[in-house]
Amino acid sequence: MSQDIYKLKAQVAKALAHESRLIMLDALKDEDRCVCELTELVGADQSTVSKHLAILRNAGIVSDRREANKVFYHLETPCVLQFFNCALEVVRSRQQSFLTVL
Amino acid sequence: MSQDIYKLKAQVAKALAHESRLIMLDALKDEDRCVCELTELVGADQSTVSKHLAILRNAGIVSDRREANKVFYHLETPCVLQFFNCALEVVRSRQQSFLTVL
DNA sequence: GACATGTATGGCAATATTGCCATTAAGGAG
DNA sequence: CTCCTTAATGGCAATATTGCCATACATGTC
Numbered sequence: 001m002s003q004d005i006y007k008l009k010a011q012v013a014k015a016l017a018h019e020s021r022l023i024m025l026d027a028l029k030d031e032d033r034c035v036c037e038l039t040e041l042v043g044a045d046q047s048t049v050s051k052h053l054a055i056l057r058n059a060g061i062v063s064d065r066r067e068a069n070k071v072f073y074h075l076e077t078p079c080v081l082q083f084f085n086c087a088l089e090v091v092r093s094r095q096q097s098f099l100t101v102l
Numbered sequence: 103m104s105q106d107i108y109k110l111k112a113q114v115a116k117a118l119a120h121e122s123r124l125i126m127l128d129a130l131k132d133e134d135r136c137v138c139e140l141t142e143l144v145g146a147d148q149s150t151v152s153k154h155l156a157i158l159r160n161a162g163i164v165s166d167r168r169e170a171n172k173v174f175y176h177l178e179t180p181c182v183l184q185f186f187n188c189a190l191e192v193v194r195s196r197q198q199s200f201l202t203v204l
Numbered sequence: 205g206a207c208a209t210g211t212a213t214g215g216c217a218a219t220a221t222t223g224c225c226a227t228t229a230a231g232g233a234g
Numbered sequence: 235c236t237c238c239t240t241a242a243t244g245g246c247a248a249t250a251t252t253g254c255c256a257t258a259c260a261t262g263t264c
Contacts, residue, residue, distance in 0.1 A: 005190070005193075006121045006124045006125050006128075007121045008189070008193045009124055009185075009186060009189035009190065009193065010118070010119055010120050010121045010123075010124055011193075012188075012189040012192045012193065013115055013116075013118040013119040013120075013124070013185070013189065014115075014119040014251095016112070016115040016118075016119075017112055017115040017116040017118075017119045018112050018115075018251090018252085019108045019109045019112045021112075022108045022111055022112055022115070023108050026108075034210080034211095035210070035211060035212090036209090036210065036211085039211095044253075044254090045253065045254055045255080046210080046211070046212095047211085047212075047213080047253080047254070047255080047256090048252080048253050048254070049211095050211060050212055050213085051212085051213085051252085051253080052252095053211095053212095054212080054213095059192065060192045060193065060195050060196040061192055066211095066260085066261085068210090068261065068262070069208095069209060069210050069211080069260070069261040069262060070209090070210060070211085070261095071210075071211060071212090071260095076192075076195060077188065077191055077192045077195055079187070079188035079191055079192075080188055080192070082184055082185075082188060083111075083115070083184075083185050083188065084111060085181070086114075086179065086181035086182055086184060086185065087110070087111035087114040087115065088107070088111065089179055089181055090114045090161065090162045090163055090178075090179045090181075090182070091107075091110045091111070091113075091114065091162065093162050093178060093179055094162040116221095120221090120222085136240085136241090137240070137241055137242090138239090138240065138241085141241095146223075146224090147223065147224055147225080148240085148241070148242090149223080149224075149225080149226090149241085149242075149243080150222080150223050150224070151241095152241060152242055152243085153222085153223080153242085153243085154222095155241095155242095156242080156243095168230085168231085168241095170231065170232070170240090171230070171231045171232060171238095171239060171240050171241085172231095172239090172240060172241085173240075173241060173242090
């Protein structure tokens with residue numbers, strides 16, 4: 001059923017639907033990062049970050065590889081970065097005055 | 103704070119993170135649709151569809167206009183359709199055998 | 205082996221999302 | 235105004251997500 005495709009796509013969108021996960025993906029666009037780096041970046045508990053990464057991994061957006069005692073995460077589908085621009089465009093389109101930040 | 107930008111982007115992603123809402127957006131890419139059409143399309147309760155549309159509207163993705171006793175919804179930011187392709191790419195990248203549907 | 209560092213998992217409470225029913229609101233037709 | 239059609243809102247239970255703590259697991263060092 002092509003209905004299922006929408007469900008799968010929604011799953012991908014859900015993986016993107018969190019501030020911390022977007023921050024991590026943004027960092028991964030340049031280079032692979034270990035969990036310790038990402039944990040410091042988002043400023044949450046290490047276990048929390050690990051669960052966020054599991055969500056991105058299960059969605060197929062990132063992959064992980066072990067290197068010594070560190071685990072590095074890699075952005076598998078850079079096309080998700082396109083979403084960043086679109087999201088910005090959407091936010092801008094609301095043209096609310098307090099969004100001069102953008 | 104640029105931190106807030108991630109929160110705003112996550113909000114947009116959240117709006118996309120539901121099967122029914124993706125189905126509706128897909129339908130809106132061709133032409134504007136009234137709530138009654140969208141309700142029939144997704145096959146949920148009318149009140150449920152109305153709440154889904156409110157989420158898309160609050161995110162800035164769609165707009166609504168009244169025409170007689172019907173309300174038509176319009177896709178304001180077609181760039182979200184790019185997400186569909188990327189999501190498909192992500193799903194495909196999982197290369198699971200049972201996904202020959204795609 | 206014991207120990208330290210880095211990461212993942214179980215559990216659980218707080219919070220958010222979802223979807224229906226019932227009701228309200230807005231327009232048009234008579 | 236009454237009735238009908240269409241859409242939005244309030245309420246509420248079911249479900250999902252989030253984030254911490256505690257703990258387990260993996261690897262390297264000594």
